[in-house]
Amino acid sequence: MKSLKIKYIAAVTDNLVLLPEEMRESFDYIPKKLILNVGSWKREVNMGFSSELDRDTIGIQKNIFQKFSVPENLDYEIKIDGRNLCVGPVICYLVDTQRKYITHERLEKLEVYYKNYDVIKGIIFISAVDQINMVDKTIGGFFFGEDGWKEDIFTYPGVVYRKADIPDEVYQDLINHIGDRIFNSYFFDKYETSEILSTYPQLKEHIAVKKHQNTPFEFEVIMQKDRSMQWSCSGIIAGFGKSESMETNFLIVGYALSCYEALKTVFRMNEKDTFLKQQEIINICIEVCKAHEKAMGNYGELAIDVILDEEKNVWILEVNKTYDHRFPLYSINDTEMYYRIITKPFEYAKALAGF
Amino acid sequence: MQLLWQALEGRGEIVTQRYKIIADYTRVEFITLNPERISKSVTKNIKIAHVRFGIKCCEVKVAESREIEMDEILLSHEIMEELKIPEFLSYEMVFDKNNIIFGPYIGMLAEKKEERLKQIVENLKSYVYGYEEIGGAVLIFSEEGVDMDAQLIRGFVFNPESENWEEGIFAYPAAIFKKTGIRKKMRNQFHSLLGDAIFNSYVFNKWEAHQWLSCFEAVRKYLPDTVLYKQPADVKEFLNQHKSAYIKPIYGSQGTGILKLETKGDWFMLHFSQKGVDKEQCFKTQGELNDFLKNNLKAEGHIVQRTLNLIFTEESTIDFRLMLVKGGEGQWKDIGMIARHGVKGNITSNVSTGGRAEKAELTFKNIIHLSDEEVVSLRNKMSMIAKEAAFGLEKSGVSCGNLGIDMAIDAEGNIWIIEINNINPNHTIAIDAKDRQMFYRARLLNMLYAKRLAGFPKEV
Numbered sequence: 001m002k003s004l005k006i007k008y009i010a011a012v013t014d015n016l017v018l019l020p021e022e023m024r025e026s027f028d029y030i031p032k033k034l035i036l037n038v039g040s041w042k043r044e045v046n047m048g049f050s051s052e053l054d055r056d057t058i059g060i061q062k063n064i065f066q067k068f069s070v071p072e073n074l075d076y077e078i079k080i081d082g083r084n085l086c087v088g089p090v091i092c093y094l095v096d097t098q099r100k101y102i103t104h105e106r107l108e109k110l111e112v113y114y115k116n117y118d119v120i121k122g123i124i125f126i127s128a129v130d131q132i133n134m135v136d137k138t139i140g141g142f143f144f145g146e147d148g149w150k151e152d153i154f155t156y157p158g159v160v161y162r163k164a165d166i167p168d169e170v171y172q173d174l175i176n177h178i179g180d181r182i183f184n185s186y187f188f189d190k191y192e193t194s195e196i197l198s199t200y201p202q203l204k205e206h207i208a209v210k211k212h213q214n215t216p217f218e219f220e221v222i223m224q225k226d227r228s229m230q231w232s233c234s235g236i237i238a239g240f241g242k243s244e245s246m247e248t249n250f251l252i253v254g255y256a257l258s259c260y261e262a263l264k265t266v267f268r269m270n271e272k273d274t275f276l277k278q279q280e281i282i283n284i285c286i287e288v289c290k291a292h293e294k295a296m297g298n299y300g301e302l303a304i305d306v307i308l309d310e311e312k313n314v315w316i317l318e319v320n321k322t323y324d325h326r327f328p329l330y331s332i333n334d335t336e337m338y339y340r341i342i343t344k345p346f347e348y349a350k351a352l353a354g355f
Numbered sequence: 356m357q358l359l360w361q362a363l364e365g366r367g368e369i370v371t372q373r374y375k376i377i378a379d380y381t382r383v384e385f386i387t388l389n390p391e392r393i394s395k396s397v398t399k400n401i402k403i404a405h406v407r408f409g410i411k412c413c414e415v416k417v418a419e420s421r422e423i424e425m426d427e428i429l430l431s432h433e434i435m436e437e438l439k440i441p442e443f444l445s446y447e448m449v450f451d452k453n454n455i456i457f458g459p460y461i462g463m464l465a466e467k468k469e470e471r472l473k474q475i476v477e478n479l480k481s482y483v484y485g486y487e488e489i490g491g492a493v494l495i496f497s498e499e500g501v502d503m504d505a506q507l508i509r510g511f512v513f514n515p516e517s518e519n520w521e522e523g524i525f526a527y528p529a530a531i532f533k534k535t536g537i538r539k540k541m542r543n544q545f546h547s548l549l550g551d552a553i554f555n556s557y558v559f560n561k562w563e564a565h566q567w568l569s570c571f572e573a574v575r576k577y578l579p580d581t582v583l584y585k586q587p588a589d590v591k592e593f594l595n596q597h598k599s600a601y602i603k604p605i606y607g608s609q610g611t612g613i614l615k616l617e618t619k620g621d622w623f624m625l626h627f628s629q630k631g632v633d634k635e636q637c638f639k640t641q642g643e644l645n646d647f648l649k650n651n652l653k654a655e656g657h658i659v660q661r662t663l664n665l666i667f668t669e670e671s672t673i674d675f676r677l678m679l680v681k682g683g684e685g686q687w688k689d690i691g692m693i694a695r696h697g698v699k700g701n702i703t704s705n706v707s708t709g710g711r712a713e714k715a716e717l718t719f720k721n722i723i724h725l726s727d728e729e730v731v732s733l734r735n736k737m738s739m740i741a742k743e744a745a746f747g748l749e750k751s752g753v754s755c756g757n758l759g760i761d762m763a764i765d766a767e768g769n770i771w772i773i774e775i776n777n778i779n780p781n782h783t784i785a786i787d788a789k790d791r792q793m794f795y796r797a798r799l800l801n802m803l804y805a806k807r808l809a810g811f812p813k814e815v
Contacts, residue, residue: 115732119739228686260792272484275795279485290814335727336716343735 002026002056002078003121006070006087009059015043017085018050018059023078031083036060038070039090039123040178041137041155047085058087067136068155074145075121077355089122089353090155091346092139094162099128099140107142107149114144116343120350125154129166134173158353159183161300161345163322181352184321185297193319196295203287206316217266217307218317219259220327221285222341224301225348231289233282234344235328235337238262256331267312281306284314292319300348303327373445373490376457377423378432386455387418387429404453406430408438409460410506410527410548439526441512446491447811459491459809461802462508462528464498467535469509472497476511476520483513485799489806494525498537503544530809532757532801534779552808554681554756555777559748560605562658564775567751573743577772584657587645593659594618601660602652615662616644663773664766666723671696673722674763674773675715676784677741678793681756683803683813687745689738690800691793692762693784694718712787723764737762737770744772753777756804757797 002023009018017036024030034047043064053059058078060070070087079086095110096102110126117124125141132139137156142149160174160182174182188196197203222234236259257265259281263274285304293299305317328337379385386406405412413434423429428448435442446457465479466472472495479495486493496510506527511520530552531545545553559567565581568574582589584602593600599617615626623638625647638644665672677692692715719730741760748755759780761773785793803813 115728116735119735228684230684230686232688271791272795275792276485276487278792279488279796279799283488336731339728339731343731 003075004056004058004078004087005054005074006072006076007053007057007059008062008072010062013046013048014061015045015064016048016059016061017045017064018048018053020053020055020057021049021051022055024049026080033083034085035083036064037084037086037088038065039088039155039157041065041068065155068138068153070155071123071143071145071152074123077121079355081354086354087122088158089120089124089350089355090157090159091120091122091124091349091353092141092154092157092160093124093126093346094129094160094164094166095126096128097164098130102126102128102142107144111144113342113346115339116346117144120346122350122353122355123154123157124346125152125157129164129170132170132174134170137177159349161349180298183298183300183348183352184302185299187321188292188296188319190318192296193292196291197288197316199295200287200291203284203291203316206284206314217262219262219281219306219308220323221259221281221304221306222301222323222327223285223289223304224341224344225299226344227347227351229348229351231286233285234341235259235334236278236281237328237331238266239331258332258334267308277308277312281314284316288316288319298352300345300352372426373447374426374428374457375424375445376428376430376435376440376442378435378442379429380432382418383431384413384415384434385418385429385431386415386434387420387423389421389423389425389427390419391421391425401453404455406434406438407454407456407529408440408458408526409529411438412454413437439524441492441521441523441525443514443516443521444492444512449810451810456529456810457491458529459489459806459811460528460530461489461491461493461805461809462510462531463493463495463805464531464533464535464537465495466497467499467537469497469499472500472510480513480518480520481795482798482802483515484795485802486513486515488799489802491806491809491811492525492528493802494528495520498535498541501541503541506548528809530805530807532805536778551754552810554754554804554808556754557752558778559753559775561603561774562605562655564748565658568744568747568772571743571747571750574740574747574772577740577744577770579663579771579773580661582659583655584648584652584659585654587648590616590644590648590659591641594623597661599662601662602657603660604657605655663763663771665763666766671710673697673718674761675718675737676780677715677737677760677762678780678782678785678797679741679745679758679760680797680800681804681807682800683807685804685807685812687742688800689741690796691785691790692716692734692737693788693790695784712784714788714790740770740772744775748775748777756808757801 017034031047033044036043036045050059076087077089114124123143125143127139127141131141138153139156140153142151156177158181160178162182194207197207218239220237223231224234225231237256238259239256259278260274263269263277269277288304289299289302292302303320303323307315307317309315325342326338328334328341379387386404401417404415404417406415415434440457447459449456463482476495483489483493493513494508494510496508500509508525508527510525511522512525514521527548529549531549533553533555536558562583565578568578582593584590594616602614602616604612617624623644625636625638627634638647665674667673673694673696675692675694678690679687680690682688693712694715695710695712697710716730716734719725719733725733744760745758755777757780759776763771763773765771782794782797785797807813
């Protein structure tokens with residue numbers, strides 16, 4: 001896919017998009033008019049080629065975007081699909097319910113999510129739910145670029161990655177304009193998880209019952225989708241100690257291991273059995289993720305709490321739709337796993353946006 | 356196509372339902388299914404079906420019976436014999452219109468010679484460590500064991516109960532995982548009978564890989580300048596431009612037969628390795644060099660490639676082997692990258708010639724001194740480049756599922772693709788790097804991809 005910059009031009013013809021001469025080959029057939037797509041915004045435009053444009057630049061007539069901005073100095077990917085010219089990706093990360101909670105400190109912590117911006121490209125912006133403008137179909141938000149953070153107004157994006165609750169009215173409006181490209185879509189609860197899993201004979205048998213909940217040893221299986229849009233396991237962390245909440249437990253007991261180490265040391269498994277058991281856990285978790293998606297919508301990441309009983313059978317305790325990405329840092333101090341985890345949601349978002 | 360899911364009795368593993376196929380001596384040309392176990396929506400109204408195993412197919416009538424065990428299927432004995440279905444295994448079953456497909460039936464073409472296959476057959480067990488997930492019949496065989504006229508194969512099928520290989524004569528499988536080159540006639544027959552269910556289909560050489568990948572913009576910039584050797588003048592011209600060059604045989608792996616040529620003023624220095632010992636030879640004139648090249652190189656049998664100023668430590672130069680494999684979902688997976696630290700002075704960094712291996716991430720951290728964050732970002736970048744190269748090869752027409760991509764980083768931090776191995780990239784390098792998990796994973800994914808090609812994909 002081509003990566004291009006945008007240049008605003010003052011053109012004689014209204015409503016004009018100019019493509020560099022080199023892009024002529026990208027078309028099987030050259031249409032007179034194109035449908036310009038930015039995020040979920042669309043508009044039919046006149047199209048021409050120009051040899052005066054810099055290579056890898058697309059000229060867009062000023063004023064085409066009126067209610068939102070599409071910054072000039074970014075790298076965008078361009079996709080030509082029939083008469084559609086898609087510029088993107090445009091991704092909105094909804095981190096909170098209200099704009100006032102997005103403080104400087106908060107933004108500083110979020111900078112890490114732009115680490116692989118080079119491979120994502122386009123516009124990734126951070127917003128709160130109350131910045132969504134249903135009248136204009138725009139969202140206010142923050143973009144992190146070369147000059148630091150900038151606040152601006154953006155179009156309804158191609159994809160929403162959300163960690164905050166959205167009021168129904170707003171959610172419906174997003175679904176209406178963006179479609180099923182909001183993840184994680186629905187915030188299910190523990191009861192719904194077991195309801196969903198029990199409809200699958202092969203998963204039903206893995207739902208943990210009361211007697212298992214005192215196991216002093218629990219795995220958190222971090223499942224994510226990446227650019228292949230398929231579920232894979234980004235890491236498994238084993239925690240020790242008896243408690244309801246694994247996370248607080250880590251802080252108190254401060255004892256956790258990677259799944260690999262845990263299986264080898266606690267269960268005394270050999271290399272081969274360790275591999276096969278991890279494989280089994282991952283395969284079950286993939287099925288759990290797929291079951292949740294079938295029943296409830298689009299998910300990009302889920303963290304699944306799993307335990308093993310004395311016979312090393314796998315039991316599912318709970319499925320978490322949000323979790324702290326820094327978990328691998330404070331539990332087993334695995335920075336590589338941490339960076340692997342934080343780069344995946346936007347990779348998936350990009351693929352979901354069609355890029 | 357619909358997989359028939361059912362859980363096993365009690366607290367079983369999560370697996371697709373598997374069936375024992377029992378020879379039925381009471382009826383001719385019949386398959387008998389237990390309707391309680393098999394979803395009605397799939398089999399409803401089917402009276403005649405094609406039972407398939409491997410490439411073979413038989414027409415049968417369909418009957419139902421509640422008398423037989425839940426995990427059993429009765430199949431008339433003469434059909435069992437015709438299809439050559441091993442009775443000691445359990446199979447998954449796929450319904451596709453009026454086809455009832457038993458499998459997976461996977462073949463692994465592991466060696467050219469039967470003798471050699473017998474020697475290594477035990478080592479190949481690592482491919483079936485994940486048999487629980489693979490299921491069906493796994494046949495390993497040699498090129499010699501194939502009877503193309505009778506369309507039969509002498510080889511070994513894995514028996515999960517005894518955990519041993521059972522020797523015998525079997526029908527052609529539904530998919531072939533090819534780990535060795537075979538003659539074209541056999542390749543063509545396999546493709547005629549199995550369609551595209553073969554990987555790796557074609558063994559490309561270094562020059563082909565270079566030429567083909569040069570067509571892809573996203574890959575081209577990572578390929579070092581390379582020309583095909585036709586005559587000594589090609590080397591002369593290349594040295595005028597680059598001062599030094601590698602001369603590599605277009606076939607060949609593990610660094611065998613690689614020469615390094617440098618200009619030193621008017622002289623030419625040649626470095627090469629002979630029986631594991633590094634040697635040097637000096638040519639004082641262009642004429643001497645040309646004579647050497649004429650005597651030792653075959654036209655179009657070698658490439659001339661730019662040398663790279665690779666990252667190195669005091670003891671060694673370093674390059675990387677990235678393992679790219681497809682699994683049951685049919686997507687490329689980067690399952691790990693190993694850094695190979697060659698012996699200093701050696702012109703290659705192959706572990707087979709005395710080097711050492713470790714996970715690339717360790718080398719990035721300890722030798723290039725990258726932060727954790729930089730490690731992940733460099734690793735991701737190399738992964739993406741490797742995948743682009745794999746897509747390029749597929750678009751060029753090679754069906755592959757098991758690649759070893761040799762990459763390097765030069766002193767300026769540029770990434771290079773040095774070579775791509777598609778015939779049988781060595782997974783044991785993961786063990787050299789003390790990562791058995793990676794080794795197991797490579798082997799299991801290979802088999803799950805073969806399973807997919809055999810008609811039993813992992814549902815996504």
